[in-house]
Amino acid sequence: MRNINMDVLRGIAVLGLMFMNIYTFAVFEYDYTPSATPPFSDSLIYTINTVFIDGRFRSLFCLLFGASLVIQWQLWQSVEKQHKRLKVLACIGLAHGFLLWAGDILFIYSCAGWLTLKFSQQDDEKILRMGMLFLLLGAFISFLLSFIEPEFSPVTRSSESFLMAYDAAYSSYFAGFVSNFLMFIIMLIAVPLITMWMAAGLMLVGVYLYKQGVFVQGLTHSQLKLIVPTAISLTALRLLIDSDQSVFMYAIVEPINWLAALAMAICYCHIIVKIVKNTPSNWLLLQQAGRMSLTLYLMQTVIFILFFKVAYPTAALNFDRIDYWLVIAVVLVFQLFFCKVYSQYFTHGPCELIWRKLSR
Numbered sequence: 006m007r008n009i010n011m012d013v014l015r016g017i018a019v020l021g022l023m024f025m026n027i028y029t030f031a032v033f034e035y036d037y038t039p040s041a042t043p044p045f046s047d048s049l050i051y052t053i054n055t056v057f058i059d060g061r062f063r064s065l066f067c068l069l070f071g072a073s074l075v076i077q078w079q080l081w082q083s084v085e086k087q088h089k090r091l092k093v094l095a096c097i098g099l100a101h102g103f104l105l106w107a108g109d110i111l112f113i114y115s116c117a118g119w120l121t122l123k124f125s126q127q128d129d130e131k132i133l134r135m136g137m138l139f140l141l142l143g144a145f146i147s148f149l150l151s152f153i154e155p156e157f158s159p160v161t162r163s164s165e166s167f168l169m170a171y172d173a174a175y176s177s178y179f180a181g182f183v184s185n186f187l188m189f190i191i192m193l194i195a196v197p198l199i200t201m202w203m204a205a206g207l208m209l210v211g212v213y214l215y216k217q218g219v220f221v222q223g224l225t226h227s228q229l230k231l232i233v234p235t236a237i238s239l240t241a242l243r244l245l246i247d248s249d250q251s252v253f254m255y256a257i258v259e260p261i262n263w264l265a266a267l268a269m270a271i272c273y274c275h276i277i278v279k280i281v282k283n284t285p286s287n288w289l290l291l292q293q294a295g296r297m298s299l300t301l302y303l304m305q306t307v308i309f310i311l312f313f314k315v316a317y318p319t320a321a322l323n324f325d326r327i328d329y330w331l332v333i334a335v336v337l338v339f340q341l342f343f344c345k346v347y348s349q350y351f352t353h354g355p356c357e358l359i360w361r362k363l364s365r
Contacts, residue, residue, distance in 0.1 A: 010278045016294030021062030030309040031321035050326040060266030071211025090364040091115040107188035117204035136209030143202035144260035151256035223278040239265035293344040297354030
């Protein structure tokens with residue numbers, strides 16, 4: 006029987022990714038850049054992002070990806086077939102990153118998935134140990150790299166550095182393509198240094214959670230007593246050190262956020278599993294979205310590129326956080342409507358179908 010809980014979680018994850026990814030479609034290297042006098046809504050949304058969104062849906066996606074590798078093994082009993090699927094995903098990710106958006110995660114997932122498969126058939130305790138080891142390794146490397154060139158000066162939309170980056174990305178379509186191409190090369194350099202270890206660690210934790218039955222029954226009482234306080238304390242620590250401008254605190258922010266995001270993502274898994282209860286009739290739209298997560302992810306890129314680069318290129322100079330969220334709301338409704346209509350006629354999403362055919 007198909008795990009409906011995981012479909013719903015995957016749907017939530019792919020739609021939730023928009024809440025952080027959207028800012029990088031304006032000017033990639035600066036993420037969200039506020040005005041010189043940001044409105045109160047900026048602070049409110051930033052806090053919501055930090056507590057509930059930043060890294061949380063990315064971590065959730067990695068957990069689900071790791072769990073899906075176990076399910077594929079159970080179905081196929083063939084690592085070779087899984088490797089081929091990951092190779093195809095890597096090619097899709099490279100095309101996505103070089104041609105459209107430097108923030109691609111598909112190539113990272115394929116590399117991390119390859120590493121995850123090497124340990125996915127070990128005993129549960131070793132899987133968890135390796136997962137945490139990879140996470141700590143990625144966090145430690147990220148911590149060290151943060152000392153290279155710490156940036157404490159606040160950047161606004163009137164800052165010279167931001168305006169230069171904006172001009173480089175928007176002076177022409179070709180300039181935008183070149184800027185994206187170069188940024189993706191930088192992202193690829195970071196894969197073996199940080200992101201692969203982080204993603205593989207999260208995937209192995211996902212493998213462990215799947216084998217523990219968390220995606221079917223949720224967390225046990227003892228697991229909840231560990232995860233919930235961890236999520237709260239790490240998130241609170243992340244908020245507290247935000248105002249500290251020391252080099253050490255600047256370096257430790259991202260590692261703490263990764264660990265906080267993992268704990269929060271596991272909490273999301275528990276909550277959704279308890280609500281959905283693996284019942285097909287519950288949360289049908291999100292289930293459909295989860296079964297077309299690759300299609301929706303790539304569709305988001307196309308929509309946001311058309312919006313920011315073609316329809317409204319001055320958005321990066323004018324939009325506050327609330328404006329970005331309004332765009333997300335429109336895209337979210339559109340994607341759910343697309344899933345509802347498309348699922349009436351087809352079983353697999355268009356990109357999922359292509360992926361399946363290329364992986365044969």
